[in-house]
Amino acid sequence: MSGTTVYSARKIITMNPNRPVVSHVAVRDGRILGAGTLDELAGWGEYQLDDRFADKVIMPGLIEGHAHSMEGALWSFTYVGWFDRMDPDGKIWPGVKSIDDVVVRLSETEKKMSDPDAPLLGWGLDPIYMDNVRMTRADLDRVSTTRPVGIMHASGHILNVNTKGLELAGLFKTGNNHPGIPLASDGLPTGELKSPEIMMPAGKHVGMDRAFLAADEMGLRNYGRLCVRAGVTTSSDLGQQLNDDLVALFDKVTGEETYPVCLVAFRINLGVSPKELVDYTLSLTEKSTDRLELGKIKVVADGSIQGFSARMLWPGYYNGAPNGLWYIAPDQLAEIYERALAAGVQVHTHTNGDEATQLTIETLEAALRKHPDFDHRFTLQHCQLASEAQFRKMGRLGMCVNLFANHHFYWGDEHYALTVGPERAERMNACRAALDAGVPMTIHSDAPVTPLGPLFTAGSAATRLTSSGRTQGEVQRINLDEALYAVTMGAAITMKMDDRIGSIEIGKRADFAVLEDDPTEAAPETLKDVRIWGTVQGGRIFEAATI
Amino acid sequence: MKLPVTVIGGYLGAGKTTLINHLLRNANGLRLAVLVNEFGELAIDEDLIEAVDDSLISISGGCVCCAFGNDMIGALEDIRDAEPGFNHVLLEASGVALPGSIMTTVSLVHGLRPDATVVLADAEQIRRNANNKFLSDTIQHQLEQADSLLVTKADLITSEQLADVTKWLKSRVPLARIIPVERGQVPLDAIIGALPLPARGIPPSNSPHSDFASAVLRPDGPVDAEALAEKLAADPTVTRAKGYVSQGNRLALIHVVGNRHAVEEAEGKHEIGVVCIGLKHEFSSQRIEDLAVQSMSAALVHKEASA
Numbered sequence: 001m002s003g004t005t006v007y008s009a010r011k012i013i014t015m016n017p018n019r020p021v022v023s024h025v026a027v028r029d030g031r032i033l034g035a036g037t038l039d040e041l042a043g044w045g046e047y048q049l050d051d052r053f054a055d056k057v058i059m060p061g062l063i064e065g066h067a068h069s070m071e072g073a074l075w076s077f078t079y080v081g082w083f084d085r086m087d088p089d090g091k092i093w094p095g096v097k098s099i100d101d102v103v104v105r106l107s108e109t110e111k112k113m114s115d116p117d118a119p120l121l122g123w124g125l126d127p128i129y130m131d132n133v134r135m136t137r138a139d140l141d142r143v144s145t146t147r148p149v150g151i152m153h154a155s156g157h158i159l160n161v162n163t164k165g166l167e168l169a170g171l172f173k174t175g176n177n178h179p180g181i182p183l184a185s186d187g188l189p190t191g192e193l194k195s196p197e198i199m200m201p202a203g204k205h206v207g208m209d210r211a212f213l214a215a216d217e218m219g220l221r222n223y224g225r226l227c228v229r230a231g232v233t234t235s236s237d238l239g240q241q242l243n244d245d246l247v248a249l250f251d252k253v254t255g256e257e258t259y260p261v262c263l264v265a266f267r268i269n270l271g272v273s274p275k276e277l278v279d280y281t282l283s284l285t286e287k288s289t290d291r292l293e294l295g296k297i298k299v300v301a302d303g304s305i306q307g308f309s310a311r312m313l314w315p316g317y318y319n320g321a322p323n324g325l326w327y328i329a330p331d332q333l334a335e336i337y338e339r340a341l342a343a344g345v346q347v348h349t350h351t352n353g354d355e356a357t358q359l360t361i362e363t364l365e366a367a368l369r370k371h372p373d374f375d376h377r378f379t380l381q382h383c384q385l386a387s388e389a390q391f392r393k394m395g396r397l398g399m400c401v402n403l404f405a406n407h408h409f410y411w412g413d414e415h416y417a418l419t420v421g422p423e424r425a426e427r428m429n430a431c432r433a434a435l436d437a438g439v440p441m442t443i444h445s446d447a448p449v450t451p452l453g454p455l456f457t458a459g460s461a462a463t464r465l466t467s468s469g470r471t472q473g474e475v476q477r478i479n480l481d482e483a484l485y486a487v488t489m490g491a492a493i494t495m496k497m498d499d500r501i502g503s504i505e506i507g508k509r510a511d512f513a514v515l516e517d518d519p520t521e522a523a524p525e526t527l528k529d530v531r532i533w534g535t536v537q538g539g540r541i542f543e544a545a546t547i
Numbered sequence: 548m549k550l551p552v553t554v555i556g557g558y559l560g561a562g563k564t565t566l567i568n569h570l571l572r573n574a575n576g577l578r579l580a581v582l583v584n585e586f587g588e589l590a591i592d593e594d595l596i597e598a599v600d601d602s603l604i605s606i607s608g609g610c611v612c613c614a615f616g617n618d619m620i621g622a623l624e625d626i627r628d629a630e631p632g633f634n635h636v637l638l639e640a641s642g643v644a645l646p647g648s649i650m651t652t653v654s655l656v657h658g659l660r661p662d663a664t665v666v667l668a669d670a671e672q673i674r675r676n677a678n679n680k681f682l683s684d685t686i687q688h689q690l691e692q693a694d695s696l697l698v699t700k701a702d703l704i705t706s707e708q709l710a711d712v713t714k715w716l717k718s719r720v721p722l723a724r725i726i727p728v729e730r731g732q733v734p735l736d737a738i739i740g741a742l743p744l745p746a747r748g749i750p751p752s753n754s755p756h757s758d759f760a761s762a763v764l765r766p767d768g769p770v771d772a773e774a775l776a777e778k779l780a781a782d783p784t785v786t787r788a789k790g791y792v793s794q795g796n797r798l799a800l801i802h803v804v805g806n807r808h809a810v811e812e813a814e815g816k817h818e819i820g821v822v823c824i825g826l827k828h829e830f831s832s833q834r835i836e837d838l839a840v841q842s843m844s845a846a847l848v849h850k851e852a853s854a
Contacts, residue, residue, distance in 0.1 A: 169655070170655065170657050171655070178651055180651075195648075197648050197649065197651050197652035197655075198651070198652070198655065200618075200619070200620050200652070201620045201652060201655045201656060202655070204620065204621075241616060241617070270616055270617055271614055271616040271617075311681075322684075323684055325643070325645070325685075326643040326681075326682075326685055327643070328643065329558065329559050329641065329642035329643045330679075330681050330682065331559050331560075331642070332559065332642065355681065359681050
């Protein structure tokens with residue numbers, strides 16, 4: 001029998017309602033042998049008392065239910081976002097506050113580059129915070145006129161390129177007639193490229209190549225380090241075109257002795273027919289390991305709200321923009337749901353607009369009549385605009401939800417003024433309505449869209465503050481306990497892993513977030529400031545400062 | 548010459564797979580590359596498949612089929628750079644994709660020429676889909692973006708019903724060329740244009756069984772190629788036209804598919820002649836010859852073939 005370690009702590013928050021707070025937790029073989037008093041745990045026999053966390057607060061390892069490991073890969077490129085952001089090394093990159101700052105930041109990278117033709121790519125630009133100033137090719141020409149330079153915006157919907165980038169993409173000419181290619185008064189493109197069909201062909205010349213879009217070993221390792229810094233012990237990787245090669249890559253990296261997080265890798269519905277999608281995903285289930293959970297499907301139903309590509313019910317967008325796009329044919333969605341229900345494979349579906357949510361609800365209801373499943377836990381991801389009626393229906397159908405609770409902070413003002421208007425902005429990401437309707441709920445960052453940080457997300461759900469400081473939809477706020485439950489047990493439930501993770505209780509994996517401060521004593525506004533020492537994952541200790 | 552790309556769109560069940568299999572089966576020596584949308588739903592008839600290598604399916608006659616996943620541009624570039632080269636690319640859009648948006652992307656790839664956006668409408672289902680609350684705007688956009696609109700499974704309905712659905716489609720998209728198709732069997736030259744036919748030694752689709760008629764314009768003098776192409780594209784009876792005209796001391800190659808036209812500078816020597824085809828019941832060779840005359844400074848037009 002291997003050894004038992006008992007950790008003492010200032011406080012251990014368990015998320016187990018039977019004993020919500022304990023003083024000690026015993027770990028054996030990477031699992032929780034028990035949580036309680038030292039006396040109680042001594043009953044298990046010989047143990048080693050470890051007091052290293054005696055002045056820390058321990059809570060269940062945080063679980064990120066919607067993120068992308070690409071967050072780890074992005075740090076190979078230059079960050080030019082508005083907000084301060086921490087990289088995998090723990091370095092905090094200050095937010096850039098003007099176009100001049102962006103040019104300076106990129107020029108610093110440029111000076112260190114040895115290959116004169118290599119592309120230079122920045123990411124995270126968000127002109128919403130700069131009075132919506134439009135960056136031009138002339139701005140980026142100040143970085144370089146000889147190498148292609150590009151910047152992907154935080155929204156993911158705009159790419160800026162310099163003149164060299166336009167030349168390489170074959171766009172540096174007059175006569176470009178496309179709404180995604182704004183023209184200056186000289187008839188030449190301004191350098192701003194909108195919409196995926198324009199960005200992708202141009203993007204590859206500024207560094208957005210195939211490697212940028214796919215997972216690699218270094219990216220996965222960096223993502224693991226970011227997880228430790230955020231107190232995360234289990235994270236979804238929501239949407240990979242998994243094949244045998246990619247699964248082998250995930251298996252190799254997550255299998256490394258010091259890999260600090262369990263990844264839940266979903267197979268996205270691209271590149272394969274519904275039958276292949278379900279059959280292949282089902283076949284992956286048995287390849288799951290302690291740190292790689294497989295056998296779940298991600299489907300994308302529509303686009304994004306700020307990109308005006310989300311599918312909206314009447315009356316549509318507040319600014320009159322035409323309705324968005326379906327990313328899957330309704331009949332195909334139905335086929336995937338039916339096959340997945342029959343096979344017992346769980347499906348998480350991205351919906352942003354309320355019409356997309358309505359389609360998934362109606363499609364699942366019909367599929368369930370053919371293939372009843374009393375614990376399918378099909379989950380809607382984002383589901384930002386769901387109405388009370390939709391949540392009610394979701395609750396009755398046994399669906400779960402993962403709401404984009406920090407969207408209010410980053411883009412709430414934009415949603416209020418432009419995209420969906422005041423009334424629907426106040427009900428966006430309606431955590432209160434979801435819980436009241438009995439829908440198991442978690443909340444997410446969608447990293448790299450926003451930084452990985454469940455405590456920040458939880459605070460956002462509790463305050464619903466926008467970046468300008470307004471409380472947007474105060475009725476939909478949830479309390480701190482509910483928010484902390486959402487980023488632990490809530491996420492575990494939506495991924496059908498609540499038998500193994502999400503709380504500190506006997507039999508579960510020894511996954512802890514180790515904190516310097518007590519999150520239950522924080523105010524909703526200060527939850528984000530709770531200091532994270534590191535994590536314990538599967539009984540292994542990872543300190544953020546040395547990861 | 549740039550590699551022509553045809554985008555094939557239309558909702559699920561419209562017959563895209565049947566059409567593509569038909570074109571592969573009747574490629575007449577053309578090397579076709581088929582790119583399948585991100586959902587990989589295209590099923591190539593098994594007897595056409597020669598080999599399957601990872602994501603690439605080799606098809607008899609030098610054709611290939613591959614799925615492009617989330618990297619359509621990369622797949623297009625691979626096809627463009629392949630040796631030996633391909634004659635034509637067929638790009639199958641997903642059931643809810645807007646084929647016009649895809650064609651915009653194609654137009655940004657160096658060395659490719661958007662040839663046509665062909666949208667398929669299931670004669671029986673199109674109106675039901677257009678009335679579906681989740682689909683109506685998507686279907687309308689798809690129809691509007693068609694250079695050629697194929698009404699498929701026309702054999703499954705009566706001629707009255709076909710006339711009815713054609714009328715309905717015309718009310719939705721007044722400018723589209725509407726072509727009825729039975730069992731996916733539409734002549735290659737009406738869709739992707741194995742033209743100019745005389746140079747290839749293949750007779751135009753003038754067989755008595757064909758729904759199509761054709762004519763060859765042979766303007767014997769310099770022609771404003773852009774003006775001629777524009778006129779042919781604006782004429783609702785011309786389904787497709789392709790061929791060489793003189794620009795004085797050089798040649799130009801005209802492409803017309805439905806409403807879309809393009810003019811390329813031609814390399815090498817070619818016989819002058821523009822093959823035009825259209826639906827037999829509305830096609831008039833005299834009418835298109837008049838268009839050619841209008842596009843010439845001073846020249847005669849020889850009548851070579853007619854319906």
